[in-house]
Amino acid sequence: MVVRMQRVTKRYGDVVALDNVDLTIERGEIVGLLGPNGAGKTTTISGVYGLTRFDAGEVTLFGHPAKRIDPGIKRRMGLVPQDIAVFDDLTAGENVSYFGRLYGLSGRALTEGVSFALEFTGLNERRDQRPKSFSGGMKRRLNIACALAHRPELVILDEPTVGIDPQSRNHILESVRALNRDGTTVIYTSHYMEEVEAVCSRVIVMDHGRVIASGTQSDLKALVSDEETIDIELERMTPRVVEAVRSVAGVKECLPEGTHLRITVERDGVRLGRVIEKATGLGVEVLSAQIERPTLESVFLSLTGRTLRD
Ligand SMILES: Nc1ncnc2c1ncn2[C@@H]1O[C@H](COP(=O)(O)OP(=O)(O)O)[C@@H](O)[C@H]1O
Ligand SMILES: [Mg+2]
Numbered sequence: 001m002v003v004r005m006q007r008v009t010k011r012y013g014d015v016v017a018l019d020n021v022d023l024t025i026e027r028g029e030i031v032g033l034l035g036p037n038g039a040g041k042t043t044t045i046s047g048v049y050g051l052t053r054f055d056a057g058e059v060t061l062f063g064h065p066a067k068r069i070d071p072g073i074k075r076r077m078g079l080v081p082q083d084i085a086v087f088d089d090l091t092a093g094e095n096v097s098y099f100g101r102l103y104g105l106s107g108r109a110l111t112e113g114v115s116f117a118l119e120f121t122g123l124n125e126r127r128d129q130r131p132k133s134f135s136g137g138m139k140r141r142l143n144i145a146c147a148l149a150h151r152p153e154l155v156i157l158d159e160p161t162v163g164i165d166p167q168s169r170n171h172i173l174e175s176v177r178a179l180n181r182d183g184t185t186v187i188y189t190s191h192y193m194e195e196v197e198a199v200c201s202r203v204i205v206m207d208h209g210r211v212i213a214s215g216t217q218s219d220l221k222a223l224v225s226d227e228e229t230i231d232i233e234l235e236r237m238t239p240r241v242v243e244a245v246r247s248v249a250g251v252k253e254c255l256p257e258g259t260h261l262r263i264t265v266e267r268d269g270v271r272l273g274r275v276i277e278k279a280t281g282l283g284v285e286v287l288s289a290q291i292e293r294p295t296l297e298s299v300f301l302s303l304t305g306r307t308l309r310d
Contacts, residue, residue: 021210030202033187035191080143
């Protein structure tokens with residue numbers, strides 16, 4: 001267990017930023033903290049990193065109570081803050097080096113760590129340039145590089161893709177996967193469900209300071225529905241095709257609409273190929289087919305009655 005929070009509460013005056021939060025992060029996971037603005041994501045990870053004192057509850061990091069955390073434990077983590085925190089007057093290399101030293105590196109370990117972090121974030125060529133001239137995406141990548149030189153076991157990224165171009169965004173998502181393949185545990189906060197769907201092995205959904213659901217994506221989607229819909233478009237509709245598709249095991253309903261068949265099936269219970277075979281076996285060509293599955297957006301909608309971007 002890398003992080004464990006038990007019954008954590010944090011208030012700012014009348015605002016309850018965290019309300020009795022329980023969560024655990026296991027070694028090797030990429031956990032997504034998903035929730036709209038104000039849900040309490042940043043407060044949660046500020047607490048994990050020791051930047052915020054909670055009003056109540058317990059936090060354990062790498063098995064140690066967070067209240068008595070020593071610098072040795074802190075160096076096992078790397079925090080990429082939501083607001084970009086780099087020095088405009090230092091070059092990219094100097095920025096990464098500065099943070100590497102804060103995290104305890106020196107000498108050869110520092111030199112090697114800085115090279116690794118710049119290479120990893122695709123900034124090697126920009127090493128001697130100052131971030132003033134950087135695009136938003138390059139600044140975000142530098143912000144990430146600053147948390148990586150010391151090769152932390154746990155990397156916490158707080159909304160690392162806000163306000164950047166799609167190319168930098170993909171680079172960052174791919175970097176997160178690569179870090180994790182190398183054994184790094186990752187906490188990734190976002191209010192973009194597509195990103196969380198793309199990279200996270202487990203998702204913790206937050207709203208109004210509370211954890212409202214957590215589990216693998218398929219666990220969460222099962223909360224919403226145990227069904228999915230297959231839509232196939234046929235060259236022509238015949239009653240025999242409808243009957244044949246209806247007879248496939250796992251098919252709950254099959255409704256013709258013009259030349260489309262809307263087929264309701266048990267989740268993951270029917271292979272699309274079986275359905276297509278039934279139609280083509282009767283000499284009717286299938287022009288297109290698609291499966292509509294619930295998304296994390298629909299999970300959030302059904303739990304809260306609101307969309308993530310409200
Ligand atoms: N320093 C602060 N002072 C007062 N209120 C704060 C402070 N930080 C956060 N909050 C409030 O706590 C709640 C949770 O904020 P935050 O953790 O930043 O959410 P998120 O990161 O999910 O957008 C919000 O209502 C926010 O306005
Ligand atoms: Mg935040």
